[in-house]
Amino acid sequence: MRHDRHKGFSLIEMLVAASIFAFMIIAITGIYAQVISLQRRAQGAARVQENALFVVETLSREIRFAKIVNPVVAGCTDMLRIDTALDGVVTYEYRNEALFRNGEQITSSEVVFTTFQFCVAGNEAGDDQQARITMPMTIENVAVHPGNRVTVSLQTTVVSRDLATDLTD
Numbered sequence: 001m002r003h004d005r006h007k008g009f010s011l012i013e014m015l016v017a018a019s020i021f022a023f024m025i026i027a028i029t030g031i032y033a034q035v036i037s038l039q040r041r042a043q044g045a046a047r048v049q050e051n052a053l054f055v056v057e058t059l060s061r062e063i064r065f066a067k068i069v070n071p072v073v074a075g076c077t078d079m080l081r082i083d084t085a086l087d088g089v090v091t092y093e094y095r096n097e098a099l100f101r102n103g104e105q106i107t108s109s110e111v112v113f114t115t116f117q118f119c120v121a122g123n124e125a126g127d128d129q130q131a132r133i134t135m136p137m138t139i140e141n142v143a144v145h146p147g148n149r150v151t152v153s154l155q156t157t158v159v160s161r162d163l164a165t166d167l168t169d
Helices: 011-064 163-168
Strands: 067-070 075-077 079-084 088-095 098-101 111-116 118-121 132-141 151-159
Touching: 011 079, 011 111, 011 132, 011 151, 079 118, 098 111
Parallel strands: none
Antiparallel strands: 067 079, 075 118, 079 088, 088 098, 111 132, 118 132, 132 151
16 A cells, blocks of 8 residues: 555645634734724714704704893803793703703713803894804714714804794884
């Protein structure tokens, strides 16, 4: 019987194959980790966008057809009182990185408002301007690892319309 000494893989061939396999696994794991990180950032950005849209729409809807009660003079503050036709006097307040409506938090616990102000203009007697409220804000999602957090700064302005005056004109 004849024995052939070259029937299997040599030790060097096995080491090269194992090294190539290990390198491929490390590369695939790195790509997978990047994809997961990007997905979490995208989810965080979606949370920030949803919460910002909710806050802006809620405030805009009420401010647009309300009378500004406080502050009477122009300037920026962390509290706004408006007189609405449906709910009477409503107080919005920014404190503890959240926004409150009549003492109830209206922002999600998944995001924090690192800055928020109500900047009122055109609310002084005799200025012949419609009252407008500019709201600069910075929102950050906190429901994820700090490395995946998304921060968004935005600003919107809402004009308060006096329906009684508008309807008589």
